[in-house]
Amino acid sequence: MIRIGIVGGTGYTGVELLRILALHPECVISVVTSRSDAGKRVDELYPNLRGFVDGVFVEPSANALAGCDLVFFATPNGTAMRMAEALLAQGVKVIDLSADFRLKDPAVWAHWYGESHVSPHLLQEAVYGLPEVNRALIRSARLIACPGCYPTSVQLALLPLVESGAIRLDRIIADVKSGVSGAGRKAEIPMLMSETGESLKAYSVKGHRHWPEIRQGLEQAAGQTVGLTFVPHLIPMIRGIHATVYAELNAGYGDLQALFEERYRGEPFVDILPPGSHPDTRNVRGVNRCQIAVHRPLEGNTVVILSVIDNLVKGAAGQAVQNMNLMFGVEETVGLRSVGLYP
Template sequence: MIKVGIVGATGYAGVELIRLLLAHPEVEVTRLTSRAEAGVRVDRLFPSLRGGIDLSFEDPANVHFEDCDVIFFATPHAVAMNTVPALIEQGKKVIDLSADFRLEDIASWETWYGVAHVAPSLVEQAVYGLPELNREAIRSAQLVACPGCYPTAVQLGFMPLLQAGVIDPLSLIASCASGTSGAGRSAKINLLLAEATESMKSYGVSGHRHLPEMEQGLSKMAGSDVKLTFVPHLAPMVRGIHATLFAKLTDASLDLRGIFQTCYQHEPFVVLTNGQYEPETRHVAGTNRCEIDVTQPAGDTVVITVAIDNLVKGASGQAIQAMNLMFGFEESLGLQNLAVMP
């Protein structure tokens, strides 16, 4: 049994962490922090958790996590980097769901996030937390930088073909749609029901902060520089990411589904639909699964479709998957739940 703390436990990723960890047989949730909600019982703010937890939120300024084995950061970007160094010095394991330790190029991170990075030395130490790519490194990591939601879907979709060297790495395209929860729990006019429902739009077309993370990971998979055109969209749904990926094949006669099967045959959370049905966000809602299909229309273009829950496989579930690896638990422990239907 391990003891867990969560910093920033009132956002969507934070409450999803609580929900999933309460069902984990090897975890005791002991510390939950929130500046704005300090002193408030968790189940008063989130009635959906009634009967599962009797803790109250604590002010992070008063919590030092001495009784925790691992601390999750579900905070906005540029927050964790101020606190994580002290926890690392204490020997604590840390799993950061923000972008603070994802990008190896510090200058690029500072450009995209608009602030100076105060813990660049930890970026070198952090392990990128995509288990399908870095499983063994995660096992021995002290600091894990969880991938973003879009980067999770895009990288898992392209990985088999890039590793096999059968697509042009300089002409990749990702057209992706996310539910409104991907923008966080803060009040924003464009996320009001009247604004977001019955409509779909692109955003960040001229540049999105997830792009350098995706190109960094995809380049490692390819063993060479990768160029990606990334267009995100806001879809009128709460949860989910659907990614439609395009690439040019270097050999149009390949068994593409065979390549994906070889790559993912032992992965507990990757489901290959093999043309039997199209990946849909509703198939994975509330789960840590990633559905993928690959199709080759006429010519040399390959199309990969991917569906994940942005709050689970794209955030909190993947973080728990990394935690399981770090502590020697069965990788799928606490993450076996099925999707909600409808």
């Protein structure tokens, strides 16, 4: 049994980890930390976990976590980069769900996250935990940078096209829509139901932190620079991301449907829908799955890819557990086979 520690167990990615891991047959939840709710029963705060998760939140500390085989960081940015090194030194593996280890270049990280990186050498060691790209590296990694929710949906939508050279790389547009849980469990007026219900808005159009992450991934896949416009939108629903990605096709791009089906053949958590489909975010709600449809409107030379995930599952906690399974030699789908609620 893998002994698990979760740092930051009271946020939405933390409780989603608890939900998934509570029924995972190969692991035991040893420690769940929370600065704000230490001493409180986990199932008092989250009654959905009654009967599934026992025990109380504890203060985060290296001591408390030392006996774990694996620690997940479900914390705000800036925490994992301060604690990971000590854990790794004790032989504890680390999966970080925050942004601390996602970018390779410390200068770029510092620009977008507003402070110098505390452990820049770990930026190099960290494996970007997108199994559809880095499965082999993940198996042997000590430290995983779990991808952001937007970057997961956009990269999975673009990888077949970028890797195959089917599209022009200088003017890709990703118009992405997210449910409100992506903003986390923080007491902020703009995320009240009265503020976000029955309304829709774009945000961070000037530049969003997931832009350099997406670009880094695409440029690695392409082996060259990529021009990307990325506009996130806040949608009046709780879970789900829908990426609508636009690109210009190069001559001789071939059969797009076959290209996508081929690229993701055998992938347990990427599902290419039949031609003409329009994926609904609800069909992946609560499950570790990306559903994708490829379109060429009016038979022109613009390709439109529609890609949906649950931001808290394939966009966070589910993907983290997928990484865990790979790191510990567990079959990749264990604990992650579930069917989305409909309706």
